[in-house]
Amino acid sequence: MSQALDEIKIGGLGASRKRVEDNRFLRGKGNYVDDIVLPGMLHMEILRSPLAHARIRSVDASKAWDIPGVRLVLTGEMMATRNLAWMPTLSYDTQAVLATDKVRFQGQEVACVIADDPYIAKDACEAIVVDYEPLPVIVNPTQAMAEGAPLIRDDKENQHDNVVYDWEVGDKAGTDAAFARADRVSSLELHYPRSHPSPLECCGSIADFDRSTSKLTVYMTTQAPHIIRAAVSMVAELPEHMIRIVSPDLGGGFGNKVPVYPGYVASILASILLERPVKWIEDKSGNLISTGFGRDVYLQGELALRNDGKILAVRMHTDADHGAFFSDAQPSKFKIGLMHSAFACYDIPYAHLTARGMYTNKAPGGVAYRCSLRVTEAMYFQERMVQAAADDLGIDQAEFRRLNFVRDDDFPHRTPFGFLTDSGQYGKCLDVGLQAVGYENFLKQKEEAKKRGRLLGIGISTMTEPLGAGNSREYDILGIKMFDSAELRVHMSGKAILRTGAKTQGQGHETTWAQIVSHELGIPAEDIVVEEGDTDTAPFGMGTYASRSTPVAGAAVAMVSRKIRAKARKLAAHLLEVSEEDVEWELGRFYVRSARDRGVTIQECAMAAYSNMPDGMEPGLENNAYYDPPNLTWPFACYIVTVEVDPQTGVWDVLNVVAVDDCGVRINPMIVEGQIMGGLTEAYAMASMQFITFDAEGNCVGSNYMDYLLPTAWETPGFELHEVVTPCPHHPIGAKGVGECATVGGPAAFVNAVMDALKGTGVRNIDMPLLADRVYEALTLRHDVSGAPPVKTDDA
């Protein structure tokens, strides 16, 4: 009798398999866009606006044209003659490719130079003379709404103010009634500051238009190559089959590499005009000041409470600062994304949300930064409101959460805003977290320390969030539904190649997808190559963002593997000379039900598919699967942070961070842990140091890595990770998304911990980042501290 395969040993589900892609990354052998060099390639640089709002009187590029080695200078006027000065955004707005009438944010693209090398291109950019007439600047929604505010989008017909949208969801009447009968209303106002995903690799492209074949190939830093192909086809009016988008190795994305940027479009046009490859590689400052940012949303939140701790209703109003163009890359039908996923883990009967979006003189492109469609803001608002409410009622913050959690036997649960959650063990996760942090003991320590003038604090954040868009009923990008795909080709030796419509940027798809195939077919993971990112070879898919790969593409991988197994079963029956009904499956092998030792391996079936198929069977062993998920997946997380605040300086140190994640079945636990640690690092960064702000003139403070702070190994605290596993009922292997959980849920835990240390001072809120001076100000002056732009200066 043959020995059953050990799934962990073959690198299947649950194996902490080392990442196969690291072999090339650690050796410096990755192949990024900037590593690609094509014969005759030219280089493009972008001239950006130094002003946040100004009318363009003229653009004089004559001195740039005179510099030897300059091949082309593109201006807004030239783009306009080809109908390319403006492009559609993924949110049904328009965005300037190169400015024609006005510049609307600092860093906006004004002109492009294409030259023999990047030095010449940069010199030539400096030689372009732009005559600007400065206009009044708007850097926050209050200014945008003010009477007499300058109209930013005067390019749009019927746009008479700076409002992008005014939107609402929920039950207003029911919510109002619940507030009317509440014992107490707890309210909170705050700002979630603008942040930036800051992938190590900035954006870039190489456009290569071949006149002889009429084919356009674009090597590009994109998380969603197929969507880009559709967009390029639309904008550049080229037939889809003549466009090939290749997204090679990506040095991080975090949502920054979903949108279509002017640089991509300009490089494509330049290549078509010059009939030579044109490379554009963005620099760090260009990336920070002009590309997809995250957050920048203001909250007015209220909870209707009963004295016994029950939440009766939630009311939220949000004002989102979208910058100069509404170019959010968010694929839902909802204007403010999934903001109304807030409070999904709590059993609350009524909820109402109003959301307003505003144009300002800041860079466009919200919803990036490891955030599923405003879920980051939703969960931060939720958990800050929950802590404030617990404090207002004088109820222990852990107990208050437990009182209001959706119970394990209440699933499926309809949230007050209409989402359907399907599974979870919220109370258990909280218990594991409290146990790990030593909750009761810490509360005693805190009291002791207070007597000696030391300020300790503990913060909790618990949340379930919707990950893995779509389903196709509610989620689409420009009408393209949010499904995903996988294509599996098993060679005659039983080795295989898998391609999906997702696109890894560091998530480790090359490792984990092979593990799913391995789990379904028993082929060792090392025998499976995974390829993504080339639209000529990969099946159509919507790409990787919003933690959607495992919920959607990962499910497609399981489903295509099952199709392969179904055909292999027929081959096995043929080889074993029994009917298909008499064939049983165990990992990697079919056997005869009545004679277990009579069997054939999946590899033998693969060989038969090419050499010994039954009469009438189509040869080969390959298939594809398109997966449209029935629902989002709803992972749960509990993060607990303890801190000590120095009352003399406002500096706070993290003492302990405990994370309990329930993301269902874990494909590769090591990669999941890496995701969570990365997310917690980002959460710590947002809470403590990281933000992009603006002065009153619209100058970006945070345009370089001396001002926009990324945490390093020196100050980032250690993390203690725990897990609870509640399989997703509708996912083929029970997995839920996890990539964004810690980034989404983490910040509130850090902020709540500092606020807990300040409990009793009357301070309700300090805006992130909780810089030492803000904490000190709150502590000594006993008032809330706003971080909203413009930054305070001596001049203001």
Added chain:
Amino acid sequence: MYPSRFRYEAPQSLDHAINLLHEGAGEAKVLAGGQSLIPLLKLRFAAPELLVDINNISGLDYHRFEADGTMRVGALCRHAALERSSILASRAPTMAAAAPLIADPIVRNRGTLVGSLCHADPQGDWASVVTALGGHVVALGPDGRRAIPITEFVSGPFQNVLAIDEIAVEAVIPAPKGNAAGGYLKLERRVGDFATVGVAVAIDTSGNQVTRAGIALTGVGGTTIEAAGAGQALVGRPLTADTIERAANLAAEAAKPRTDHRGSAEYKRHIVHTFVTRILNRVTETADKAA
């Protein structure tokens, strides 16, 4: 990085370097550690015609104590060498406290103390430390060497008094008058961040009397600020709660901070006060323990 076009020379002697600077006629920059200059070139905030790389000149990477207790730091002595220096740890407490707080470990591997002084960034840490210690810079030019007190060396934000054909070849810290004590504290938002506030305190003591005291401030003015009055208030007195409070108050008054995204002027002044107090309290605690 795509800087403006420049000529690059890497001379092997100081004489050659000085000749090159002379030829450069004010359009040349000296490259030592490059941790400030290279970013400026990258951003095209600086566009020198000539870069004189002094890294191939031997004999400039020293830091040592003379027999009389004077300390000398050569132009190519890296921050990391000072951070790991055992003689600094045992004999120069203020410098030893500052060395591990300079920028981040990566910058410390390349950057130099003398280069930091020349760069004259008001947020530069070493300028405060050398000011508190009453040090000077030795410049070498066609006419030979001259010593420039650090308080005269910096002439404004990012400006020093070196002639166009002079090179700062070393920084000199005078021998202490008695036992050297002191420290450096820095408030930063993250490792490697510029100081929101930095405070350098260097005091020499004999018995329980302060014989010399220097206090200098980082990041709270257009240049490094010497809080001379604060230091003077300690000289000839023992360190007590009263004298410490007086020095801290005078140092806070000497600060000229601006409100910006790193904090309000008021807050920065308060931090100066807190840090002076903390450093001096630590000095007295250490002295008490030793006694």
